[in-house]
Amino acid sequence: MRATRSALIVTLAASLTATATTPATATATARAADGVYYVQSVTTGLNAGVSGTSVLQRRPKGDEDRQQWTLTGRTLREGTQCLGRQGDQVVVLSCDSAEAQWDVLPDGDRHRLKVPGADRYLIASGTDQVRVGTGADRWYLTPVSPRRVPVPAEGERRLDQVTFLTAHNAYANGVDGGFAPPFVNLAPNQARGIEQQLNDGVRGFQLDIHQTPDGAILCHNSCTWVSRPVALWVDVQRIVDFLNRNPNEFVTVFLEDYVSAELLRSELARVNGLANVLFRPDQAGVRANGWPTLNTLRATGKRLMIFTDHGRSGDAVPRDSFGVMYQPEWTVENYWSMGSGVGASDWSCYSRWSTPLNRTEPGFRPLFVMNHFRDVPVTGTATTDNGKLADRARRFCEPAARKTPTYLAVDHYHLGNPMAAVLALSGERF
Numbered sequence: 062m063r064a065t066r067s068a069l070i071v072t073l074a075a076s077l078t079a080t081a082t083t084p085a086t087a088t089a090t091a092r093a094a095d096g097v098y099y100v101q102s103v104t105t106g107l108n109a110g111v112s113g114t115s116v117l118q119r120r121p122k123g124d125e126d127r128q129q130w131t132l133t134g135r136t137l138r139e140g141t142q143c144l145g146r147q148g149d150q151v152v153v154l155s156c157d158s159a160e161a162q163w164d165v166l167p168d169g170d171r172h173r174l175k176v177p178g179a180d181r182y183l184i185a186s187g188t189d190q191v192r193v194g195t196g197a198d199r200w201y202l203t204p205v206s207p208r209r210v211p212v213p214a215e216g217e218r219r220l221d222q223v224t225f226l227t228a229h230n231a232y233a234n235g236v237d238g239g240f241a242p243p244f245v246n247l248a249p250n251q252a253r254g255i256e257q258q259l260n261d262g263v264r265g266f267q268l269d270i271h272q273t274p275d276g277a278i279l280c281h282n283s284c285t286w287v288s289r290p291v292a293l294w295v296d297v298q299r300i301v302d303f304l305n306r307n308p309n310e311f312v313t314v315f316l317e318d319y320v321s322a323e324l325l326r327s328e329l330a331r332v333n334g335l336a337n338v339l340f341r342p343d344q345a346g347v348r349a350n351g352w353p354t355l356n357t358l359r360a361t362g363k364r365l366m367i368f369t370d371h372g373r374s375g376d377a378v379p380r381d382s383f384g385v386m387y388q389p390e391w392t393v394e395n396y397w398s399m400g401s402g403v404g405a406s407d408w409s410c411y412s413r414w415s416t417p418l419n420r421t422e423p424g425f426r427p428l429f430v431m432n433h434f435r436d437v438p439v440t441g442t443a444t445t446d447n448g449k450l451a452d453r454a455r456r457f458c459e460p461a462a463r464k465t466p467t468y469l470a471v472d473h474y475h476l477g478n479p480m481a482a483v484l485a486l487s488g489e490r491f
Contacts, residue, residue, distance in 0.1 A: 093165065096205075097129055097130070098204055099193065099203040099205065099339070099462075100137065101203050101461075103171055103417075105185050105418070106121075108120075108122075109200075110126050111127040114152050117190065118191055123457040123460070125206035127140070131484075132165070135177070135311050145158055151191040153181065154302050155349075163176070164177050165202075167392040171201055173198070173199060181193050182198060182490050183195060183198070183200065184196035185198055185402045203463055207459075209489040211490075213354075214254070214490065216355050218466070219351060219353065221428055222236070223355065224465060225259055226480055227265025228266055229267050229472070230268075230431070231258060231268060232266075236253060237291050240279060240287065241280065241281045242287060242290055258471070261474070264311070264363050265313060266312070266315075267280060267317070268293065268314065268315075269317040276292050277294070279293070292328070292420065293329075297338055311358055314365070314368065316340035318371040318372055322371075323378060327387065328367060329384075335365070336384075337362060338362060338364050339366075339367070340361075341363075349425075367384065367386065368387070369387060372387075389416065392428045392429065393428075393463070394414065394431075395458060395461070397430075398434075399446065403439055410458040410461040411461065413432075419462055429464050429468070430467065431454060432470045433447075433453060433454075438473060443473040444477040447471050448477040449481040450477075450481075451486060454469070454482065464491055
């Protein structure tokens with residue numbers, strides 16, 4: 062999968078009990094209680110963080126990078142100093158200063174930080190600035206230690222209340238067929254074929270497809286000189302057959318999509334039984350009514366969801382007209398890379414798209430795809446990273462998205478026991 066990937070994620074529900082999250086910030090009408098918070102822009106999804114004496118918008122980074130603020134009355138303290146003002150500039154200064162006082166005004170689950178006695182507010186400006194101005198921006202006060210609440214019994218959980226183990230570049234496994242030219246020294250992202258992944262409990266599948274004279278082929282960057290290439294319809298057929306054998310399961314597919322809409326439609330038309338299991342959130346009223354429960358999906362038999370990262374504007378034939386959903390309309394997703402295959406990692410959690418991870422709409426909560434892998438899938442590194450999956454989800458990505466991940470996407474899912482993270486997140490909501 063390329064640096065801007067959005068693979069086909071197949072979400073198989075049922076057997077994986079997991080979590081979604083609703084942030085326990087302020088109530089609908091009450092000011093946030095005193096406590097420790099991330100001050101997070103509703104517009105950008107970035108956090109106010111301290112840099113020297115300045116305050117900037119920073120990528121959410123958990124308990125690192127000086128982003129945690131202690132709200133006490135009308136002050137927000139980081140370390141020994143407080144969020145304050147010098148003219149239009151936002152700085153940290155003595156907590157005793159009058160310029161460190163703010164009126165913290167609730168606005169639903171959001172807040173405005175107002176200068177006392179003036180029509181001036183804390184605002185997010187540009188890509189990284191925090192200023193004082195007349196914009197009256199809204200900010201989430203996202204608790205560092207949120208109150209977690211139980212989710213319903215397994216079958217009564219909605220899709221946004223479930224977490225699924227997801228295989229990044231699931232096709233790049235060296236078992237089902239080739240995925241790169243034989244002369245390219247490219248390590249596989251997985252070590253087991255699609256059918257084994259399904260049997261092992263993987264319920265999300267990220268796939269790259271490229272257009273060739275032979276159809277929509279699963280390969281990395283280029284399909285030239287790939288030996289034993291696998292077509293998209295072959296793997297989707299494997300998934301549909303699995304669903305038919307396992308009527309309690311649910312799968313979602315995210316495609317990194319480099320083919321025409323016409324080719325994708327014809328490719329999926331080759332899959333026997335796809336229409337019987339394909340779930341279409343656009344036709345199910347999800348935007349108005351929320352995500353359905355697992356039991357509802359089982360009762361209807363609609364247990365496969367397919368997403369594409371292809372832009373809607375470039376399609377003469379809308380892909381969702383034949384059931385392939387445009388992913389940015391239905392999910393949020395963090396930037397894919399934690400760094401190179403070895404060495405230090407970057408656990409910051411921020412959107413890979415223009416819309417922030419904390420995006421919500423009235424009555425609708427996007428599903429959250431949490432990517433947790435490196436540029437190069439080195440097995441030793443993946444083993445270590447996968448063992449830290451739950452820790453990163455809780456400390457970094459849940460606060461950034463203000464929800465628990467729906468999909469945990471990893472390399473080498475068989476190493477480091479990432480299923481333990483799925484189970485650790487089960488049964489509670491952020």
